[in-house]
Amino acid sequence: xxxxxxxxxxxxxxxxxxxxxxxxxxxxxxxxxxxxxxxxxxxxxxxxxxxxxxxxxxxxxxxxxxxxxxxxxxxxxxxxxxxxxxxxxxxxxxxxxxxxxxxxxxxxxxxxxxxxxxxxxxxxxxxxxxxxxxxxxxxxxxxxxxxxxxxxxxxxxxxxxxxxxxxxxxxxxxxxxxxxxxxxxxxxxxxxxxxxxxxxxxxxxxxxxxxxxxxxxxxxxxxxxxxxxxxxxxxxxxxxxxxxxxxxxxxxxxxxxxxxxxxxxxxxxxxxxxxxxxxxxxxxxxxxxxxxxxxxxxxxxxxxxxxxxxxxxxxxxx
Amino acid sequence: xxxxxxxxxxxxxxxxxxxxxxxxxxxxxxxxxxxxxxxxxxxxxxxxxxxxxxxxxxxxxxxxxxxxxxxxxxxxxxxxxxxxxxxxxxxxxxxxxxxxxxxxxxxxxxxxxxxxxxxxxxxxxxxxxxxxxxxxxxxxxxxxxxxxxxxxxxxxxxxxxxxxxxxxxxxxxxxxxxxxxxxxxxxxxxxxxxxxxxxxxxxxxxxxxxxxxxxxxxxxxxxxxxxxxxxxxxxxxxxxxxxxxxxxxxxxxxxxxxxxxxxxxxxxxxxxxxxxxxxxxxxxxxxxxxxxxxxxxxxxxxxxxxxxxxxxxxxxxx
Numbered sequence: 327x328x329x330x331x332x333x334x335x336x337x338x339x340x341x342x343x344x345x346x347x348x349x350x351x352x353x354x355x356x357x358x359x360x361x362x363x364x365x366x367x368x369x370x371x372x373x374x375x376x377x378x379x380x381x382x383x384x385x386x387x388x389x390x391x392x393x394x395x396x397x398x399x400x401x402x403x404x405x406x407x408x409x410x411x412x413x414x415x416x417x418x419x420x421x422x423x424x425x426x427x428x429x430x431x432x433x434x435x436x437x438x439x440x441x442x443x444x445x446x447x448x449x450x451x452x453x454x455x456x457x458x459x460x461x462x463x464x465x466x467x468x469x470x471x472x473x474x475x476x477x478x479x480x481x482x483x484x485x486x487x488x489x490x491x492x493x494x495x496x497x498x499x500x501x502x503x504x505x506x507x508x509x510x511x512x513x514x515x516x517x518x519x520x521x522x523x524x525x526x527x528x529x530x531x532x533x534x535x536x537x538x539x540x541x542x543x544x545x546x547x548x549x550x551x552x553x554x555x556x557x558x559x560x561x562x563x564x565x566x567x568x569x570x571x572x573x574x575x576x577x578x579x580x581x582x583x584x585x586x587x588x589x590x591x592x593x594x595x596x597x598x599x600x601x602x603x604x605x606x607x608x609x610x611x612x613x614x615x616x617x618x619x620x621x622x623x624x625x626x627x628x629x630x631x632x633x634x635x636x637x638x639x640x641x642x643x644x
Numbered sequence: 645x646x647x648x649x650x651x652x653x654x655x656x657x658x659x660x661x662x663x664x665x666x667x668x669x670x671x672x673x674x675x676x677x678x679x680x681x682x683x684x685x686x687x688x689x690x691x692x693x694x695x696x697x698x699x700x701x702x703x704x705x706x707x708x709x710x711x712x713x714x715x716x717x718x719x720x721x722x723x724x725x726x727x728x729x730x731x732x733x734x735x736x737x738x739x740x741x742x743x744x745x746x747x748x749x750x751x752x753x754x755x756x757x758x759x760x761x762x763x764x765x766x767x768x769x770x771x772x773x774x775x776x777x778x779x780x781x782x783x784x785x786x787x788x789x790x791x792x793x794x795x796x797x798x799x800x801x802x803x804x805x806x807x808x809x810x811x812x813x814x815x816x817x818x819x820x821x822x823x824x825x826x827x828x829x830x831x832x833x834x835x836x837x838x839x840x841x842x843x844x845x846x847x848x849x850x851x852x853x854x855x856x857x858x859x860x861x862x863x864x865x866x867x868x869x870x871x872x873x874x875x876x877x878x879x880x881x882x883x884x885x886x887x888x889x890x891x892x893x894x895x896x897x898x899x900x901x902x903x904x905x906x907x908x909x910x911x912x913x914x915x916x917x918x919x920x921x922x923x924x925x926x927x928x929x930x931x932x933x934x935x936x937x938x939x940x941x942x943x944x945x946x947x948x949x950x951x952x953x954x955x956x957x958x959x960x961x962x
Binding site: 371373374378589593596597600601602603633637639640641642 | 670672689691692696907911914915918919920921951955957958959960
């Protein structure tokens with residue numbers, strides 16, 4: 327396990343480590359969206375990643391990095407989102423138990439997905455305090471290794487592998503745009519992309535209604551998010567003390583995006599690119615639609631972070 | 645223009661002809677669907693094709709095959725579906741006019757798409773008779789070359805290029821599954837796939853509520869569809885006299901599929917493969933879900949024919 331902030335070399339090693347387990351995801355282009363935003367867009371399809379989101383990279387790297395002795399105790403986390411499924415699958419691949427603390431109000435479909443990957447679910451009250459207490463009890467009893475969704479150096483290194491692949495496939499990108507929630511993907515991307523290509527711009531897109539990264543970056547200290555309100559349900563969390571310093575040091579820009587623009591972008595990705603992406607994955611394109619930053623004529627890489635959406639509304643009458 | 649049924653060689657030539665204009669579409673896999681159906685599935689993503697459907701292949705081949713003299717008169721068709729957009733775009737690429745006869749009740753979004761590709765829309769009453777009469781008037785006046793959506797040898801040859809790419813990328817496929825409406829994709833696939841690999845099975849999937857291909861195949865003569873009723877809105881048409889003989893001679897099986905299975909398949913493709921496909925494109929997977937044919941353990945190629953869906957229900961409150 328990494329004790330200090332990952333370097334480019336750590337991310338390269340993570341990339342080799344997860345290669346047998348994770349997908350090297352494809353990159354898609356879309357002429358009509360290029361015309362619409364006046365730039366050349368490259369979409370890195372992390373919605374095609376295992377469990378449907380980049381989160382598998384970090385969870386997989388963290389699980390594979392454990393010594394056999396550590397691994398024998400199993401892993402644990404609290405999450406109601408993609409990290410829960412990612413950790414459950416990564417643990418199953420290594421043949422070790424994963425305990426996932428989930429709030430009692432988590433959607434049945436998410437619980438079923440975690441259980442489907444062999445994760446053991448421990449239910450708790452739907453508050454952050456209850457989640458943390460319950461997880462602490464689980465870890466105390468089982469001695470399982472706690473794998474935080476983003477505030478963990480091995481997770482950060484794993485998330486950085488997406489940018490590494492991106493620049494290997496498309497070396498002449500001018501910028502990479504990523505959504506930011508807890509900052510795992512952003513900090514990993516920053517270390518990887520700036521390491522490989524110092525001139526590249528890395529720009530974070532954050533929902534207006536969960537703008538703690540923007541405010542923390544401006545203030546120079548972590549300002550936790552209180553009462554986030556956005557359709558981008560993967561980006562509700564606050565930065566951590568392991569992600570913030572990287573972001574503070576390396577990010578070119580953090581731009582907030584309205585939910586309206588995010589939903590417009592999501593619809594465009596479904597309609598034009600024919601990809602199912604979740605709202606969180608559409609925030610960077612939403613940023614381009616709002617024209618809050620000038621990237622005209624540039625080659626822009628967008629990490630489509632995930633594709634896990636509840637489709638019951640669309641298929642309601644079927 | 646081809647005067648007789650295309651051969652494998654004609655399809656090979658079509659493939660070279662459309663290469664500068666059409667996408668060589670990628671093939672995706674999905675582990676969880678493999679497990680579900682007990683076979684190894686390969687999805688050929690024609691939803692990523694230009695205009696979002698395989699129809700561009702046929703329209704493009706037909707338009708590019710015109711002599712300069714023919715082309716100078718422009719092209720025309722009647723269609724409210726993907727062929728309308730495909731022909732409009734192919735014509736624009738060649739710099740010639742396209743006139744598309746569309747029923748007055750065609751969705752605004754489809755009219756807008758055709759107009760967006762530079763097609764001239766002529767509106768008519770929403771009956772087949774009115775469509776054909778209106779088109780005949782257009783053609784008489786403009787001397788435009790009429791490009792039928794499927795009952796046209798150049799169109800059939802163009803549609804066959806998808807199977808050619810499929811077998812070049814995955815030579816050891818045991819079977820290819822395609823949806824059947826008018827039979828353009830099916831007949832092109834049959835000539836291409838059986839030509840390249842005589843041992844391959846080609847199986848057509850048809851909605852129960854538009855089962856004229858199944859009944860025609862059984863009867864040995866074309867039985868036109870009267871009052872089709874299915875969610876697969878791209879498969880309402882009847883076989884033509886240029887597609888039926890190929891199908892009659894070469895198809896291994898035509899299997900009918902319930903709308904229930906098609907919608908279940910469509911949802912699975914959205915949820916698991918993260919691809920937006922239209923109902924017509926999901927019919928072959930629906931066939932596998934219904935287990936009406938035993939392909940257990942086989943390597944199965946599925947042509948995801950298109951991805952043009954009206955998403956307004958999903959995005960209704962946004």
